[in-house]
């Protein structure tokens with residue numbers, strides 16, 4: 021029988037790493053029976069249903085960005101993780117395709133920054149979507165190397181661009197944060213009790229079926245009193261939430277398409293990781309574009325059949341994660357004249373180090389051409 025996470029390790033040195041490796045393991049696959057599934061919400065004393073205040077966001081505002089009325093959201097806290105909120109897919113049926121399309125077609129566009137920029141010219145990464153559409157495949161990546169640019173996309177940064185070398189947000193490298201994503205983030209943050217949230221930076225992660233995201237803490241944002249929002253689309257994933265120390269054993273949970281996670285308060289600076297992508301139970305292509313009566317507001321619009329055909333092919337074996345962060349505290353100057361609080365305005369070179377890993381793929385053991 022496959023080993024279960026809790027029998028594998030007690031809290032102690034490298035507890036997180038051991039559990040990370042367990043869930044990442046291909047052969048033999050781990051036992052998933054201890055993984056919390058909020059969408060099934062089995063009886064578990066750790067899961068605490070929480071009622072969000074529906075008066076904070078109007079039903080009309082929620083609908084503008086494709087969300088159900090807050091009164092219908094199913095939200096949960098986790099015992100022992102204050103400030104952690106999990107909301108199972110609050111998206112109106114038919115609205116997820118819009119966000120998926122934005123992540124694949126719009127957000128990778130210049131002036132946003134992506135992993136492909138590191139080894140390609142701006143002209144080569146100019147229109148990832150158009151260059152990829154003719155050759156996009158839905159075959160499992162385990163069987164071959166990803167061919168198209170879209171399949172090789174691993175991250176995109178928005179707003180204050182995250183600098184992977186200095187491991188900081190560059191206060192002098194800001195491009196306009198997408199208005200509709202700012203609006204979506206605001207509604208979610210407000211519903212969770214964080215009015216006035218300012219979506220200043222976004223990191224989009226693109227996972228193939230064998231990708232994982234290493235153990236890290238998101239601490240480079242300067243105002244940790246602001247929540248970190250996370251949106252999941254496409255294939256499911258196992259998310260590990262640990263403690264403030266590397267050696268604290270993490271708890272495992274599924275993230276399915278449409279699920280939201282809010283890390284705030286004491287949970288804002290906890291270690292976490294994504295060891296594994298798992299095939300979704302539901303057919304994500306069946307998310308469909310024809311179920312929602314679009315109001316045509318806030319730039320949120322119906323996705324064309326043609327675009328959805330590409331998106332559904334992509335998410336057939338991939339997961340997209342959007343994390344939205346407020347980098348600076350309240351009262352920070354406008355993005356045109358950014359500066360780091362506590363520093364002189366002209367001093368924009370000093371940067372705060374951060375331990376954050378980016379997505380890695382397992383190299384295929386065998387390559388079939």
Ligand code: OGA
Nearest residue numbers: 223225238250294341343
């Ligand atoms: C991150 C992160 C988790 C996920 O981008 O910092 O932790 O669900 N993402 O992909």
Ligand code: MN
Nearest residue numbers: 236237238292
């Ligand atoms: Mn993170």
